[in-house]
Amino acid sequence: MGSDQNSLNVRFCEICAGFLSKNGKDSVPSLTKVLDTIADDLARSGDLRIRMGSENPSIWLSLQQLWDFLAEYPSADADVAELRVLVISVARFTRNIVAGVAVNQQNAFGVEPALRRVLHLYSSWSAFQVTDSFPATRMAVQALSNIVTTNEDLTSRLWSTYLTLPEERAILIRLLGSPDHKIILSLLVLMVNCIHDSTERRSLLTKSRGGARICVTLLDRMVLLYDAEESTDGAKAFDYGYHLFAHLFDGGFAPDLYNSLSVEGEVIAQHQTTLLKLLDSYLQSSQTCPVHCDMCPMLSEIFLSLSSYSQSAIKRAINPINSEPNLDSSIEHLQELDLLLPKSCEALVLATQCIVKISLLSEDQRTMDPSAVELRAIFRDACSTDELLRLLDAFLPRIYFGKPVLNPATDQSIPSSVAGANGFSYLKRDLVRLVGVLCHRDKTFQDRIRVCGGIPVIMNMCVVDERNPYLREHAILALRNLLDSNKENQDEVNSIQPSGYWDEAGMLREKVGATLR
Structure with a gap:
C-alpha cells in the first residue's frame, strides 16, 4: 500500500509539473481528470488524506504552484471556460485533501493568498453576470473553509486578515453580493465556523470597522433571503445567517453590534431595525435568562x-x-x-x-x-x-x-x-x-x-x-x-x-x- 501511495504522489507531482511546463489550456483536460479521480478517492478515505499529505514526494509545492498559476492566469477572466474547469478541479482537490487533517490544513494554508486572488476575480460584478462561473466560486469558497475549519490558529489568522482588508479587497463583502444562493450558503458556513466559540473573533466582527461593513452587507442580504422558499438554498442561507447573529447575541455582543450600525444624525438606522428583528426572533425562541x-x-x-x-x-x-x-x-x-x-x-x-x-x-x-x-x-x-x-x-x-x-x-x-x-x-x-x-x-x-x-x-x-x-x-x-x-x-x-x-x-x-x- 505504501508503494501505491508513493505512486499516487508521484503521479500527482508529475502531472502538475507537465501542465505547468506547457502552460497551455490544451493540457487542462488531462490535469483535471487526474485531479478529479484523486479527489474522489480522498473524499472516501481519511487515511488516504493523511498518507498523501505526509509521504514523499510532497504534493504541497505542486499544489502551491497550481494555485499561483490560477491566480496569475495570463488572460484571467471568469468567462474563460477552461479556467473555470481548472479552478473547480484544483479547489475540489484542495477541499478534500485538507478535510479534518490538521497537518494538511497547515501545509495548504500557504495557498490562501493565491486562493484569495482567485476569489477576488470570481466575486467581481462581471463574474456575477456569468452564471457558469458560480460552481467554480462555490468550490473555491468550500476549499477555503476546509483549510481553516476546526483549526484555531489558522482560523484566527484568516479572520484577522479578512476583516482588515482594504475595501476594494474585502472578499467577504464581495462574495456576499453574489446572486447565487449556494455561494452565499457556502460563505456563511465558513463565517459561522470562524466565529464559533471564539470571543475574540466575534468581538472583531462587531467592533472593527471591517466587521461593521460585513454586518451591514449581511443584514441587507438577510432581508433579501427572508422570503426564500422553505428547503431552498436561499432559506438555508438565511438560517445560517441567523445562526451567525445568534452566536453574537449568545456572546453578549448585541450592544456593540447595534452601536456599530448607527448612522450619525439618525434616530434609528435601517440596519439597526433589521438587527432588532433578528434579536426579537432570537429572544422569542429563547428559554434562558442570564x-x-x-x-x-x-x-x-x-x-x-x-x-x-x-x-x-x-x-x-x-x-x-x-x-x-x-x-x-x-x-x-x-x-x-x-x-x-x-x-x-x-x-x-x-x-x-x-x-x-x-x-x-x-x-x-x-x-x-x-x-x-x-x-x-x-x-x-x-x-x-x-x-x-x-x-x-x-x-x-x-x-x-x-x-x-x-x-x-x-x-x-x-x-x-x-x-x-x-x-x-x-x-x-x-x-x-x-x-x-x-x-x-x-x-x-x-x-x-x-x-x-x-x-x-x-x-x-x-x-x-x-x-x-x-x-x-x-x-x-x-x-x-x-x-x-x-x-x-x-x-x-x-x-x-x-x-x-x-x-x-x-x-x-x-x-x-x-x-x-
Whole structure:
C-alpha cells in the first residue's frame, strides 16, 4: 500500500509539473481528470488524506504552484471556460485533501493568498453576470473553509486578515453580493465556523470597522433571503445567517453590534431595525435568562430614545405651532408629519417586544430561583408609556371592523396617509402589554402609572382596534395588574364614572352634562 501511495504522489507531482511546463489550456483536460479521480478517492478515505499529505514526494509545492498559476492566469477572466474547469478541479482537490487533517490544513494554508486572488476575480460584478462561473466560486469558497475549519490558529489568522482588508479587497463583502444562493450558503458556513466559540473573533466582527461593513452587507442580504422558499438554498442561507447573529447575541455582543450600525444624525438606522428583528426572533425562541442581562441597558436606551423622538414628532404633527399636544386638533393641524416617525415606531415595537420577553424570562427565572437577577427593574425608569399612549390615541384612529373611528372634534377621519402608514401597527398593543408586565406585583410601578395619569389611558385602550390585535385583552390584563393589591389604584378606577357611550360605529360619544376626567 505504501508503494501505491508513493505512486499516487508521484503521479500527482508529475502531472502538475507537465501542465505547468506547457502552460497551455490544451493540457487542462488531462490535469483535471487526474485531479478529479484523486479527489474522489480522498473524499472516501481519511487515511488516504493523511498518507498523501505526509509521504514523499510532497504534493504541497505542486499544489502551491497550481494555485499561483490560477491566480496569475495570463488572460484571467471568469468567462474563460477552461479556467473555470481548472479552478473547480484544483479547489475540489484542495477541499478534500485538507478535510479534518490538521497537518494538511497547515501545509495548504500557504495557498490562501493565491486562493484569495482567485476569489477576488470570481466575486467581481462581471463574474456575477456569468452564471457558469458560480460552481467554480462555490468550490473555491468550500476549499477555503476546509483549510481553516476546526483549526484555531489558522482560523484566527484568516479572520484577522479578512476583516482588515482594504475595501476594494474585502472578499467577504464581495462574495456576499453574489446572486447565487449556494455561494452565499457556502460563505456563511465558513463565517459561522470562524466565529464559533471564539470571543475574540466575534468581538472583531462587531467592533472593527471591517466587521461593521460585513454586518451591514449581511443584514441587507438577510432581508433579501427572508422570503426564500422553505428547503431552498436561499432559506438555508438565511438560517445560517441567523445562526451567525445568534452566536453574537449568545456572546453578549448585541450592544456593540447595534452601536456599530448607527448612522450619525439618525434616530434609528435601517440596519439597526433589521438587527432588532433578528434579536426579537432570537429572544422569542429563547428559554434562558442570564445571557440577556447585558442587553437590558441597550434596550432601555433604545426605548427611551425612540419613545422621546416619537412623542416629539407626534406633538409637532398634532400642533405644529407650539409643539404642545392638542388632543382635539382638527385634521388641518396634521401638517408636520415626520417622515421618520413610522420607522421610529416600527423599531419601538421591536424594542418593546424584546423588553417584554426578557421581563417575562426574568420573572420565570426568579420563580425558580429567588436569588436570580430581577431584570424588570432595569427597564422601569426608561419605560414610561402613558404619555406616548395618550398621544398615539389622539394621532392614530382605531380601526373598528374595517372602518377608522372618527375624530369626535371634527367628525372626520384621520387621513389615510396616516391611518394606513406602515410602522404604527401593534404599537399601542405592545406598549399596553409592557405596562402590564412591568406593573405585575410591583406597587412602585403601579403607583407611578397612577400618579402620572396613566390609568385612564389604559382604560381607554380596552377597545377593538384592527391595527392592534388583542389590544383590548392586553389592556384588561394591564388594568388587572395595576389594581392588584393596590387600594389607591382601585379607588382611582372607582372614581371614574362613564362620561360617554359607544355608538354603532364604535365611536365613544360624550354624554350630555357629563364631566370628563
